[in-house]
Amino acid sequence: MFRYVLIETDEKYSEILALYQRNKDYFALNGTSKLDLVQVDEDVHSGPAHITPENKKYFLLTDDKDRPLGVLDYVLGYPNEATVFIGLFLVDKIFQSQGIGRAIVTEQLTYFRSIGMRKVRLAVLENNPNGLAFWQRLGFEVFEENKQSTDGDLVHVLHYRL
Template structure:
């Protein structure tokens, strides 16, 4: 799909579910903080979960591979034209704990931003759970601004979430 400094990103599918499940298990710390513990079939759910009115053609689950390794180092979940036409929403950008806090997240986002801009996107959106201030700081450093706040309901809890948006220049 696109290159990242010292790595590449490719679209994941059902055949990649075991590698994705392994990554989600390694990222249990984030999932338990922001959402809930990963289920044994979390990868399959992750690959199929869609916002209302969207199809799998609109959803991109992108795997990050760092040069020199075969293991999935991260994942991006992004949906085009949601919640409005020409804007894309990042459902998740998740890195293996061994790849965090070294600038990789910013490099991946920069490459992702260029890719979606080339696809015609005029803005990016995402949400950050209130209990994850580190993620909020990260996204604000990437140029996102808080546009509102709402409640998010998962299977087992309710979170206050910040809504963020970043306009993309042509």
Template sequence: MVGGLDVTAASLASQQLGDPDIDELLAFMSTCSGFFELVKGYPPEREDAAQLIQDRPEGLSAARKLLIGLRRDGGLVGVLEVLQGYPDPKTWYLGLLLLDPKLRGGGLGAAVYAAMRRWAAAHGARRIQLVVQEQNPSALAFWRAMGFREIGRAEQTLRTGSNRVLRMAHDFG
């Protein structure tokens, strides 16, 4: 269990991912290449896996950025990126919740998010924020079903162009 995130109800184990896990992370990201092609315009590359592990907002300590591997039967079936106390002490930022496409649609994402929300609340969070790309209507519908509401829009600049994103928040507690 990473930092108090309990995903055992979803029949998952959690593990902090780091530099030694880049190749395994890239292999998992490749099983989700449809997401990366939709969002970034190209399949995942090794540099993308390294950036997912290492990148964090300026001023956020490494200890407050967690990249969590979600495992079932030892295999990586999901990834959760969490920024604790960002952008303010009462908010946690959910950078990514990505599940193996074969496991989507059966309630696993909702179970993982519920566990993450309980964990955040137990550590003083009162809000979770995230962004969703406008061209990803299934993700937008999922997050709305989880209780998120739009709080703004922005343009995300990528090496292949740009995306319009919806900034969303879920207030609780």
């Protein structure tokens, strides 16, 4: 149903950038107005300093017709060995409200459990009530409110026990 294309080179950057540009409203929530290939590269490669490249994963999500549906970025083993931190999950607005996001997250939770992870953690921008509601509908719980992220944004930190 869904394909997870692991991004390791810049070959798919233009497709990711086009997806970002179709979803400017999402990026505007944290003040990102300049969406370019540099931003894509930063998203693909950025992560906590002590994380090995094998633990940092950035995927272009496509359907069976290779249409880009979204992106998923996560780090295995952060902030502790048994936790996965989702840094970015974006479903293209043209595919939202069709159950695609829920289906992808459900697949990933099953995968994370199968590789021995015990918890999934993520942060939602404080000014993104739709994102917060999405994650809460999937069973994620807020355990820190109005925390300042490493980027200086106010976020709600959520977790899900696998």
